[in-house]
Structure formats: C-alpha cells, structure tokens
Amino acid sequence: MSDGEAVDETGRPNIAVLASADGAADVVETVRAAGGVAGTATAETVAGTDLVIAPAGDAIAALATADVATPILPITDGLRPETAERLLDGQYTVTERPLVAVETDGGIAHALSDVTLATAAAATISEFSLDRPDRSTPIARFRADGVVVTTPAGSRGYAHAAGGPIVAHGSDVLTAVPISPFATDPDHWVVPLTDLSLTVERDDADVELLVDGRTVETVDPGAPVKLARAGTLPVVSLPDGDRE
CATH class of the missing domain: 3.40.50 (Rossmann fold)
Structure with missing residues (x-):
C-alpha cells in the first residue's frame, strides 16, 4: 500500500x-x-x-x-x-464472480454486474437485437426503451426491477431483459455465458452504453456491442442488509 x-x-x-x-x-x-x-x-x-x-x-x-x-x-x-x-x-465470504468484456469500436470495458443499452431521451422506444455468432438468425429482436444484460451478480439489481429473474451465483449464464418494452407480454432470455452481441437496429434518439451503471459511450445503429467471458474476480459478499 x-x-x-x-x-x-x-x-x-x-x-x-x-x-x-x-x-x-x-x-x-x-x-x-x-x-x-x-x-x-x-x-x-x-x-x-x-x-x-x-x-x-x-x-x-x-x-x-x-x-x-x-x-x-x-x-x-x-x-x-x-x-x-x-x-x-x-x-464475509469470497466467491469467484464472472467478468464480462464489453467490446465496441470505441474500445473494451469490463462488467461485473450488468451491461445496458438505453435511449438517452425518456420514454423513447428504439429497436434492439440479441444475437450469438453461432446462429444464422438473432435470438431476439424487440422494441423497447433499452435492454440490460446481467451476470448472476447483477441479476438482483435493475434487471430484476425490470421484470427479470434472479439467477443463483455460480450459474454460468447471462440474462437479457428489455427495459419498458413495447410488447405487453415481453420475453426475457437466459443464455450461456459465451459470446453474445447487442445491436441497436433502429433508434429514435441516441442510445447510450452503460457498464456497471457508468455511461461509456453512445452506440450507433448497426454497430454491435460484443460481450465475452473475461475470466473471474474474487468478490467479497457481505451479510444480507449490509451491502454498500
């Protein structure tokens, strides 16, 4: 020190x-x-x-x-x-939590909890797609104010408030949840923690990329945000009710 x-x-x-x-x-x-x-x-x-x-x-x-x-x-x-x-x-306890590399044309960031695409203007719907490189068609395409992808560590946060499931620590998955979707009965997706991409297919306002709650950049339509496993970090967990 x-x-x-x-x-x-x-x-x-x-x-x-x-x-x-x-x-x-x-x-x-x-x-x-x-x-x-x-x-x-x-x-x-x-x-x-x-x-x-x-x-x-x-x-x-x-x-x-x-x-x-x-x-x-x-x-x-x-x-x-x-x-x-x-x-x-x-x-306290220590557990290995997955880390996600978030790659765009602007560089690489790292997420421990969640990755979000969200329209900068309130109540403005854009169109997003969720895809993997081993698929010939996207996993999903939907209209919403945004989309949040979480690790198990982040599944208890904003994604859960948006209607997503809580995922047990140690699960080797990511969860994708639309934010204020246009559909009245929206889907949520639980996918393996492997290569994944998010794309803004159409925007009616600027769409921002946030990594663990911090704004990283504005994402242009058609420019994929690529997510990939980036190892793990040993993270301290405090007793319930004693989190910062």
Whole structure:
C-alpha cells in the first residue's frame, strides 16, 4: 500500500482502498477508526494486502487488467462503520464472480454486474437485437426503451426491477431483459455465458452504453456491442442488509 505499510498483528485483514475511489481517504479513516489497518493503493500495488475496497466501474476494470487475486469489495457510496467492523472481523465470504468484456469500436470495458443499452431521451422506444455468432438468425429482436444484460451478480439489481429473474451465483449464464418494452407480454432470455452481441437496429434518439451503471459511450445503429467471458474476480459478499 502506498499510504502506510503497518502490519496488523491481531490477524485482522490489511485493507487497501483504491486511490481512484471518491472519498478514498474517508474510507481509509473509517477502517482505521474501527481498529483496522488500511491505506490507499493502485491496482498495481495491492499485492500483499488481504482485501481491496474499490468503486464499481473503472476500478474493477483496472483490477481485472492487473490480474489481481486479492478479494475485492465493490462499493458505490462510501463505507459504513458497521461494515468496516464486519470486514475486520472476517464476517464475509469470497466467491469467484464472472467478468464480462464489453467490446465496441470505441474500445473494451469490463462488467461485473450488468451491461445496458438505453435511449438517452425518456420514454423513447428504439429497436434492439440479441444475437450469438453461432446462429444464422438473432435470438431476439424487440422494441423497447433499452435492454440490460446481467451476470448472476447483477441479476438482483435493475434487471430484476425490470421484470427479470434472479439467477443463483455460480450459474454460468447471462440474462437479457428489455427495459419498458413495447410488447405487453415481453420475453426475457437466459443464455450461456459465451459470446453474445447487442445491436441497436433502429433508434429514435441516441442510445447510450452503460457498464456497471457508468455511461461509456453512445452506440450507433448497426454497430454491435460484443460481450465475452473475461475470466473471474474474487468478490467479497457481505451479510444480507449490509451491502454498500
């Protein structure tokens, strides 16, 4: 860690907080106030620590690129004191979660939870297709405000609110769910976690690509968004009701 190399002789985990995180210093102080050892680090300098706290989004991609083996706790809004205490007491589990590479003409991003295409203007329907390279026809073509594709880790989030199923961790699948579809009885799709593509077939407004909730770029009609397995990351799971 770049901010303090102290060793916790109590056997509690040494925690690294990615320096790119908003409020990283506050997270470090929260851990220290709970009696733990913590400091800021980069994706390349977390080796030797026991747990990494990282903001969802670009930080996850950086950790994936650095081939980090240290368990990761993704956060979106700081760290509560009671959560810090549970981490220090070892009240968490670590599971390998699939990571999805998201490739467009603009580059490659990585998703731990979900990939979304959504119209930038509210209540504006576009047409989308879902396809795999081994098929002669698309899996589906539909009109909607957007579409969200989730890993099992993301199936409890926005996709579930849009009517999609909850998928058990460890399932080797992706789930595709239309957002505010034109059809009154829309389909949802559960497909193997292999190569998959999303395409905007027709748009009445700009369509944005979001990866784990962050806007990446605007997607042009006919330009496929390609999804592929990109290995796994060791992710920390907290007890129910204690998620950040």
